[in-house]
Amino acid sequence: MKLLKxxxxxxxxxxxxxxxxxxxxxSEEIHILDALxxxxxxxxxxxxxxxxxxxxxxxxxAILSKDTFGVSESLPNFLDIVGKVEMGERTDLCxxxxxxVYVPTGGMIPKGADGVVMIEYIEQLDEKTIAxxxxxxxxxxxxxxxxxxxxxxxxxxxGRRIKPQDIGxxxxxGMNSVKVFQKPKVAILSTGDExxxxxxxxxxxxxRDINTYALSALVMKMGGEVxxxxxxxxxxQTLKRVVEQVIDQSDLVVISGGSSVGVKDxxxxxxxxxxxxxxxxxxxxxxxxxPTIIGKAKDTAIFGLPGHPVSAxxxxxLFGKHFIDQMLxxxxxxxxxxxxxxxxxxxxxxxxxxxxxxxxxxxxxQYIAKPIYGKSGAISLITQADGYxxxxxxxxxxxxxxxxxxxxx
Amino acid sequence: MKLLKxxxxxxxxxxxxxxxxxxxxxSEEIHILDALxxxxxxxxxxxxxxxxxxxxxxxxxAILSKDTFGVSESLPNFLDIVGKVEMGERTDLCxxxxxxVYVPTGGMIPKGADGVVMIEYIEQLDEKTIAxxxxxxxxxxxxxxxxxxxxxxxxxxxGRRIKPQDIGxxxxxGMNSVKVFQKPKVAILSTGDExxxxxxxxxxxxxRDINTYALSALVMKMGGEVxxxxxxxxxxQTLKRVVEQVIDQSDLVVISGGSSVGVKDxxxxxxxxxxxxxxxxxxxxxxxxxPTIIGKAKDTAIFGLPGHPVSAxxxxxLFGKHFIDQMLxxxxxxxxxxxxxxxxxxxxxxxxxxxxxxxxxxxxxQYIAKPIYGKSGAISLITQADGYxxxxxxxxxxxxxxxxxxxxx
Numbered sequence: 001m002k003l004l005k006x007x008x009x010x011x012x013x014x015x016x017x018x019x020x021x022x023x024x025x026x027s028e029e030i031h032i033l034d035a036l037x038x039x040x041x042x043x044x045x046x047x048x049x050x051x052x053x054x055x056x057x058x059x060x061x062a063i064l065s066k067d068t069f070g071v072s073e074s075l076p077n078f079l080d081i082v083g084k085v086e087m088g089e090r091t092d093l094c095x096x097x098x099x100x101v102y103v104p105t106g107g108m109i110p111k112g113a114d115g116v117v118m119i120e121y122i123e124q125l126d127e128k129t130i131a132x133x134x135x136x137x138x139x140x141x142x143x144x145x146x147x148x149x150x151x152x153x154x155x156x157x158x159g160r161r162i163k164p165q166d167i168g169x170x171x172x173x174g175m176n177s178v179k180v181f182q183k184p185k186v187a188i189l190s191t192g193d194e195x196x197x198x199x200x201x202x203x204x205x206x207x208r209d210i211n212t213y214a215l216s217a218l219v220m221k222m223g224g225e226v227x228x229x230x231x232x233x234x235x236x237q238t239l240k241r242v243v244e245q246v247i248d249q250s251d252l253v254v255i256s257g258g259s260s261v262g263v264k265d266x267x268x269x270x271x272x273x274x275x276x277x278x279x280x281x282x283x284x285x286x287x288x289x290x291p292t293i294i295g296k297a298k299d300t301a302i303f304g305l306p307g308h309p310v311s312a313x314x315x316x317x318l319f320g321k322h323f324i325d326q327m328l329x330x331x332x333x334x335x336x337x338x339x340x341x342x343x344x345x346x347x348x349x350x351x352x353x354x355x356x357x358x359x360x361x362x363x364x365x366q367y368i369a370k371p372i373y374g375k376s377g378a379i380s381l382i383t384q385a386d387g388y389x390x391x392x393x394x395x396x397x398x399x400x401x402x403x404x405x406x407x408x409x
Numbered sequence: 410m411k412l413l414k415x416x417x418x419x420x421x422x423x424x425x426x427x428x429x430x431x432x433x434x435x436s437e438e439i440h441i442l443d444a445l446x447x448x449x450x451x452x453x454x455x456x457x458x459x460x461x462x463x464x465x466x467x468x469x470x471a472i473l474s475k476d477t478f479g480v481s482e483s484l485p486n487f488l489d490i491v492g493k494v495e496m497g498e499r500t501d502l503c504x505x506x507x508x509x510v511y512v513p514t515g516g517m518i519p520k521g522a523d524g525v526v527m528i529e530y531i532e533q534l535d536e537k538t539i540a541x542x543x544x545x546x547x548x549x550x551x552x553x554x555x556x557x558x559x560x561x562x563x564x565x566x567x568g569r570r571i572k573p574q575d576i577g578x579x580x581x582x583g584m585n586s587v588k589v590f591q592k593p594k595v596a597i598l599s600t601g602d603e604x605x606x607x608x609x610x611x612x613x614x615x616x617r618d619i620n621t622y623a624l625s626a627l628v629m630k631m632g633g634e635v636x637x638x639x640x641x642x643x644x645x646q647t648l649k650r651v652v653e654q655v656i657d658q659s660d661l662v663v664i665s666g667g668s669s670v671g672v673k674d675x676x677x678x679x680x681x682x683x684x685x686x687x688x689x690x691x692x693x694x695x696x697x698x699x700p701t702i703i704g705k706a707k708d709t710a711i712f713g714l715p716g717h718p719v720s721a722x723x724x725x726x727l728f729g730k731h732f733i734d735q736m737l738x739x740x741x742x743x744x745x746x747x748x749x750x751x752x753x754x755x756x757x758x759x760x761x762x763x764x765x766x767x768x769x770x771x772x773x774x775q776y777i778a779k780p781i782y783g784k785s786g787a788i789s790l791i792t793q794a795d796g797y798x799x800x801x802x803x804x805x806x807x808x809x810x811x812x813x814x815x816x817x818x
Binding site (some may be wrong): 379 | 565817
């Protein structure tokens with residue numbers, strides 16, 4: 001095996017940004033109710049002023065605010081009711097000093113008025129007269145035309161993952177459909193002579209495939225689409241043939257390595273033989289995940305991940321997410337970090353970034369991160385994990401009680 | 410309007426648990442690759458021991474650990490190679506003292522051996538001999554049968570929302586399908602004479618519907634299914650007729666109120682007239698969201714939410730989520746809270762739980778929560794919000810720099 005320089009996570013991310021900078025997915029127009037969790041392919045601008053007219057934010061009387069100056073509980077002012085605004089309808093009424101027009105919440109403010117006094121602060125003396133007991137300032141009870149948003153304002157930015165409230169905002173400005181990125185297409189291969197698909201009986205000595213399932217679900221969660229998944233034998237010819245079959249339709253081909261010696265070489269050799277530039281990351285200074293391979297051929301990204309489920313999950317959570325986020329123009333702030341305190345001492349590996357799976361428990365509004373240990377490859381490790389913490393290369397482990405930042409899985 | 414006691418959030422949740430305790434959704438069996446984000450309807454037990462045989466966790470030689478006692482770089486022990494275990498295949502080899510059998514990672518440990526010494530710590534002298542330079546303890550390099558999980562162990566519990574790694578674990582124990590709860594069925598109505606569907610031109614004075622869209626998306630995010638949504642006039646007859654049409658197929662009917670005076674009475678009257686027990690919450694001590702109504706009729710939950718989008722979102726985030734979580738048997742710990750510091754002073758409303766929308770920015774690995782203010786009903790409020798903070802009833806606001814806990818929207 002050729003000795004290659006092991007990269008740090010930062011170096012890997014930088015190389016990925018360089019090699020994949022021209023990678024792009026097309027956009028498609030979809031209905032806003034189908035858009036939850038999808039990613040905006042362009043800025044959304046408001047085509048209207050919102051509100052489109054001066055609107056009342058309360059139930060009350062539209063008046064001239066100066067008619068209330070100096071009024072109080074003991075010294076009200078008396079105003080003449082000259083009309084009523086109907087909900088959802090235009091009004092041609094005009095309010096002059098000494099007059100008042102009833103306006104429901106959301107109703108149009110009649111000309112002349114510069115505020116609305118809430119019905120709680122008036123008393124209706126008869127059909128034609130109200131007494132006002134509280135002063136209002138100009139603008140009270142009114143949301144002005146364009147105060148919420150102006151025509152041409154950016155409402156939501158390209159690269160935003162659409163949330164429920166965004167869908168409400170889009171409908172509020174009259175947008176029924178929205179342009180989102182198509183989902184990046186990912187092919188997932190798991191290599192290993194002993195690995196078999198989970199359905200049905202297996203032969204003694206065989207191991208049921210975990211990685212294509214876990215990685216497929218991760219791809220979906222990150223906003224990608226799995227177009228192919230398979231368990232294949234880990235020899236050069238088979239791997240090359242299958243990758244050649246899927247590479248043209250894929251934005252990313254993920255190969256999670258079998259666990260026998262020498263498989264890593266096969267993956268790297270296949271990538272290199274498929275075209276330039278081939279492998280550009282061969283080994284990363286992280287634990288777990290050191291034998292990670294990243295390359296490019298035929299304008300498709302190809303990842304070689306470790307075979308152990310925990311390692312494969314962590315590496316894909318780092319670099320798979322970085323790749324998909326890059327393709328979807330998703331910015332840096334797109335995953336919340338949970339603050340917790342370490343529930344016990346946690347060791348690190350000198351010279352490597354260490355990723356430690358943790359379970360989180362809550363005690364008195366305080367999260368406690370408990371490291372989960374177990375033999376490599378154990379499934380119970382990943383079902384117990386709520387997330388992981390990163391220990392920097394130069395940090396010598398973490399003390400019990402120390403603050404940690406947990407990335408949720 | 411009848412004066413009713415305003416409940417606290419805790420009281421509302423308790424009443425909901427009582428009234429809806431017999432509410433249940435059926436389960437359905439689905440493929441594990443369709444199960445991401447769905448909720449387990451029963452515990453998942455392992456039908457197998459995992460691993461199903463003693464397996465090696467490293468590439469190396471299966472040996473008797475006592476053959477390495479006292480060895481060192483300068484004083485190796487020499488062992489005879491008596492065979493090789495093939496990946497994915499059973500072996501009948503037996504290791505005796507002074508012997509060694511090659512085993513790849515994941516391979517079966519031959520009888521007799523109680524540990525595996527990694528190839529890094531041996532030197533192969535010839536085809537038949539290795540020198541071992543490091544001692545191992547019994548069990549080193551081995552994961553025993555059932556060590557990861559035992560037949561009958563609970564792998565994943567009822568009420569768990571399925572994560573990517575869970576799908577890997579399910580495939581790892583040979584489960585191709587899984588029993589999940591069907592999605593609770595929700596009908597969403599928005600009432601208001603001035604509210605219109607967003608598509609197309611609207612008349613002056615009309616307002617585009619936000620709530621049925623935002624609430625639909627929230628329901629989907631929470632794991633429910635929207636079976637009906639409509640904007641309707643806010644009169645008693647229309648509302649009663651539409652609710653009667655949808656109530657039998659729905660687990661929950663959500664009515665977000667129009668903004669004109671008296672609509673709240675209409676919603677309450679419709680709920681009461683549809684059957685017992687009718688309205689059991691009429692007003693909640695929260696801001697915003699005071700006029701919230703919760704009731705039950707014809708064995709269906711019915712919510713009356715405020716018409717303002719921010720209020721409707723917050724109330725549904727609290728009580729809609731509580732209802733759906735209850736129907737799906739989802740336990741308490743199912744939403745992560747972000748710790749932040751307040752970016753400015755935040756006021757509260759005495760005697761009420763105050764919910765304040767905030768935007769979160771990150772500075773030096775520290776989240777800062779900035780309150781978002783704006784006139785009631787403004788859409789820009791909800792698109793800027795990352796989440797909200799809760800200020801307890803008896804707390805007089807929050808000081809700038811104080812720790813706050815943000816629930817992400």
